[in-house]
Amino acid sequence: MKNNLIKFQNCFLSHASVTVGKKESEGPLHAFFDLIEPDEYFGCGDFESAESEMVRRNINLLLKKAKIDFCDLDVALGGDLLNQCVATSFALKDSGVPFLGLYGACTTVAESILLGSILVDRQVTENALCMASSHFCSAERQYRFPLEYGSVRTPTSQSTVTGTGAFLLTNKSSEICVLEAMAGRIVDKEVTDANNMGAAMAGAAVDTILRYFDISSFSPSDFDIIATGDLGHEGHDIAKELLKKSGFPLNSNFIDCGMLIYDKRKQDTHSGGSGCGCLASVLGSYFFKSMINGNIKRILAIGTGALLNPNTVFQKKTIPSIAHCVHICRSDI
Amino acid sequence: MKNNLIKFQNCFLSHASVTVGKKESEGPLHAFFDLIEPDEYFGCGDFESAESEMVRRNINLLLKKAKIDFCDLDVALGGDLLNQCVATSFALKDSGVPFLGLYGACTTVAESILLGSILVDRQVTENALCMASSHFCSAERQYRFPLEYGSVRTPTSQSTVTGTGAFLLTNKSSEICVLEAMAGRIVDKEVTDANNMGAAMAGAAVDTILRYFDISSFSPSDFDIIATGDLGHEGHDIAKELLKKSGFPLNSNFIDCGMLIYDKRKQDTHSGGSGCGCLASVLGSYFFKSMINGNIKRILAIGTGALLNPNTVFQKKTIPSIAHCVHICRSDI
Numbered sequence: 283m284k285n286n287l288i289k290f291q292n293c294f295l296s297h298a299s300v301t302v303g304k305k306e307s308e309g310p311l312h313a314f315f316d317l318i319e320p321d322e323y324f325g326c327g328d329f330e331s332a333e334s335e336m337v338r339r340n341i342n343l344l345l346k347k348a349k350i351d352f353c354d355l356d357v358a359l360g361g362d363l364l365n366q367c368v369a370t371s372f373a374l375k376d377s378g379v380p381f382l383g384l385y386g387a388c389t390t391v392a393e394s395i396l397l398g399s400i401l402v403d404r405q406v407t408e409n410a411l412c413m414a415s416s417h418f419c420s421a422e423r424q425y426r427f428p429l430e431y432g433s434v435r436t437p438t439s440q441s442t443v444t445g446t447g448a449f450l451l452t453n454k455s456s457e458i459c460v461l462e463a464m465a466g467r468i469v470d471k472e473v474t475d476a477n478n479m480g481a482a483m484a485g486a487a488v489d490t491i492l493r494y495f496d497i498s499s500f501s502p503s504d505f506d507i508i509a510t511g512d513l514g515h516e517g518h519d520i521a522k523e524l525l526k527k528s529g530f531p532l533n534s535n536f537i538d539c540g541m542l543i544y545d546k547r548k549q550d551t552h553s554g555g556s557g558c559g560c561l562a563s564v565l566g567s568y569f570f571k572s573m574i575n576g577n578i579k580r581i582l583a584i585g586t587g588a589l590l591n592p593n594t595v596f597q598k599k600t601i602p603s604i605a606h607c608v609h610i611c612r613s614d615i
Numbered sequence: 616m617k618n619n620l621i622k623f624q625n626c627f628l629s630h631a632s633v634t635v636g637k638k639e640s641e642g643p644l645h646a647f648f649d650l651i652e653p654d655e656y657f658g659c660g661d662f663e664s665a666e667s668e669m670v671r672r673n674i675n676l677l678l679k680k681a682k683i684d685f686c687d688l689d690v691a692l693g694g695d696l697l698n699q700c701v702a703t704s705f706a707l708k709d710s711g712v713p714f715l716g717l718y719g720a721c722t723t724v725a726e727s728i729l730l731g732s733i734l735v736d737r738q739v740t741e742n743a744l745c746m747a748s749s750h751f752c753s754a755e756r757q758y759r760f761p762l763e764y765g766s767v768r769t770p771t772s773q774s775t776v777t778g779t780g781a782f783l784l785t786n787k788s789s790e791i792c793v794l795e796a797m798a799g800r801i802v803d804k805e806v807t808d809a810n811n812m813g814a815a816m817a818g819a820a821v822d823t824i825l826r827y828f829d830i831s832s833f834s835p836s837d838f839d840i841i842a843t844g845d846l847g848h849e850g851h852d853i854a855k856e857l858l859k860k861s862g863f864p865l866n867s868n869f870i871d872c873g874m875l876i877y878d879k880r881k882q883d884t885h886s887g888g889s890g891c892g893c894l895a896s897v898l899g900s901y902f903f904k905s906m907i908n909g910n911i912k913r914i915l916a917i918g919t920g921a922l923l924n925p926n927t928v929f930q931k932k933t934i935p936s937i938a939h940c941v942h943i944c945r946s947d948i
Binding site: 375377381382407467468470589590594 | 619621661663664689690694696697698699700701704705707708709710711712713714715716717718719720726729730733734737738739740797798799800801803922923924925926927930932935937939
C-alpha cells in the first residue's frame with residue numbers, strides 16, 4: 283500500500299449543501315449555492331461566531347435535504363482555518379454526533395471525504411458527515427489584519443471564501459460515488475511570501491497530481507474536471523508550468539476553484555478565492571449539481587493546503603504545503 | 616453502527632517512542648522515557664521550532680526502534696496544540712510520508728490511534744505512524760502569556776507537558792494490539808474558566824466512559840488501567856464525582872495521566888499535566904513498557920480535549936470538550 287491510492291466500492295455521496303456570503307453570491311457560481319447570507323455576521327456578534335453559525339445552518343440544511351436528523355449520523359469529520367478549529371467544534375457542540383476534528387489547512391474538505399469514505403466503504407460506519415468552512419472576516423483578522431485597518435493587498439494575494447460545504451457519505455447507493463482517494467505528502471518549495479499562497483501550494487498540487495496519475499488506471503482525459511482547491515490564478519499558472527516541465531501537461535479540464543468562484547474582472551479578489559471553504563463551496567454546489575444533472579460525469583478534486591501560521595511567517599520560515607485528492611464520479615458510468 | 620464502537624482484529628501497536636523535557640524527566644515516570652532533552656529550545660532559536668525538533672527526533676527514534684525508514688511508512692496521522700498544527704507539519708515536511716493532519720485538542724493521540732487502527736485493520740494501509748506533541752513554552756506563549764511576563768497561575772491551572780509520543784501501528788502480529796476504539800461527542804458543561812480545563816473536560820470524559828461501558832462487552836474490572844489524558848487532579852475529582860452520581864463509580868484503576876507525570880508535592884505544576892503530549896508521553900512510556908513486560912495487560916486510554924482558543928475565551932464563550940477512547944491490550948490475553 284506504499285503508493286497510497288485508496289479504492290472504494292461502496293461509498294456514495296448522497297447529498298451536499300453549500301452556504302456562502304454576499305461576495306460569493308455575486309460571483310459566476312451564484313445560481314448553484316443553496317443558502318446565501320448577505321450579513322457577514324450571520325446574525326451573531328463576532329466573526330468567529332458568524333462562521334460557526336454558517337456551518338450550523340449549512341449542516342441543518344444538509345440534514346433537511348437528506349431527511350435525517352443528527353441522531354441518524356454516525357460520525358462527523360471536518361475542520362476550518364480558525365485557531366483550534368473552533369468554527370467547526372462550536373457548530374457541532376449541541377449535535378451529539380461523534381466528531382473527529384481534522385486540520386489539513388485548505389485540504390480539509392478533501393481530507394474529510396478521504397477519511398469519511400474509508401469509514402463508510404470499510405463498513406466502520408454507515409454514513410459520514412464531511413465538511414469544511416472558512417470566513418473572510420475571521421480569517422483576515424487571524425491571519426493578516428483586522429478589517430478595520432483597511433490594509434492594501436498584494437496582486438498575488440487571495441481572498442478567503444466565506445463559505446462552507448457539507449457532504450453526506452453513505453453506503454446506500456445513489457447517483458454519485460467516491461471512487462478513489464489519495465493522501466498527499468508535505469512539499470516545501472521554500473516559498474516564504476504569505477501573500478502568495480498559490481505559489482507555495484502549487485508544488486504540492488503537482489506532486490499529488492503526478493503521483494495519482496502514476497498509479498491510477500485513469501488518465502487525465504477520463505476526467506471532465508481536474509480541479510485544485512484554491513491555487514488561484516497565480517498558483518494555477520505555476521502548477522500548469524510545473525506539470526508541463528514534468529512532461530505531464532494538463533489541458534483545459536484542469537481548473538482551480540479559486541478562479542471559478544469570483545469574477546476576476548468585476549470582483550476585487552486579486553489572485554482569486556482561497557480558504558477551506560473554497561473547494562468545499564465549489565465542490566458542493568457547481569460540481570455536485572452538474573454531476574447530478576449529468577453535465578459532469580467524473581471529477582478529480584485536489585484539496586490544496588498551506589501549512590503555516592502567522593508566527594512561522596514572522597519567523598521567516600518557509601511555507602510547506604500539502605494536497606489530498608478525491609476521485610468522485612457518477613455511479614452509472 | 617450508531618453506537619460508534621469500532622472493533623479491530625488485526626491492528627498491533629508494535630513500537631512506541633517518547634521524548635520529553637527537563638521537568639517531565641524529574642517526575643515519577645523518569646525511568647520510562649526514551650529521550651530527555653534538558654534544553655527547552657531543543658537546540659533551536661524559538662519554541663515553535665523546538666517543538667518540531669522534539670517531534671522530529673522522536674519519530675526518528677521510533678523508526679530506529681522499528682528498524683524501518685520513512686519510505687516504509689504508509690501514512691502518518693497526528694497533530695499538536697500550536698495554531699494550524701505547525702509543530703507536526705514542520706516536523707514531517709521532509710519525510711515524504713503521506714500525512715493526515717488532525718486537530719482533536721488534547722485527544723489528538725487517541726484520535727490518531729483510532730483512525731490509524733481503522734486504516735491498518737481495514738487493510739487500507741499496512742502501517743500507520745500515530746502521534747501528538749505539546750511544549751510548555753510554545754503553549755504558554757500562544758494560550759496564555761509569554762513566559763517572560765512571569766504571570767501567576769491559579770490553583771486549578773495545569774502545566775502543559777513538554778513531550779511527544781509516537782506509535783507505530785502495523786498489521787504484523789506483535790505483543791500489544793489495539794482492540795477497540797470509540798469517537799467522542801462534544802460535551803459542553805458551560806465551564807468558562809480557561810484556567811480550569813479539567814472541569815471543562817471532565818464531562819466529556821464521563822460521557823465517553825459511560826457510552827463505552829454501555830456498549831462494550833468489557834467491564835471496568837477487566838482493565839488494569841482506565842486512564843484519562845489530562846484532566847489533572849481537579850478534573851479527575853470532578854469526573855469521579857460525576858461517575859458516582861451516574862451510578863457508575865470507578866475504583867483505583869481509574870487514573871489520569873496529568874496526575875501521573877508530575878509529583879504534586881515536589882513539582883510546581885498545580886493541578887497536574889496537560890496538553891497533547893501528556894497522554895502521548897505516558898501511554899508511550901509507562902503504559903507501553905508496562906504492557907511489554909506484562910505488569911499491565913489491558914488499558915482503556917481516554918484522550919480528553921478542550922475545544923477552545925484564546926479568542927473564544929475573551930469572547931466569554933463556554934469551553935466545549937470531547938473525549939475519544941482506545942482499548943489497548945496484550946495480544947496474548
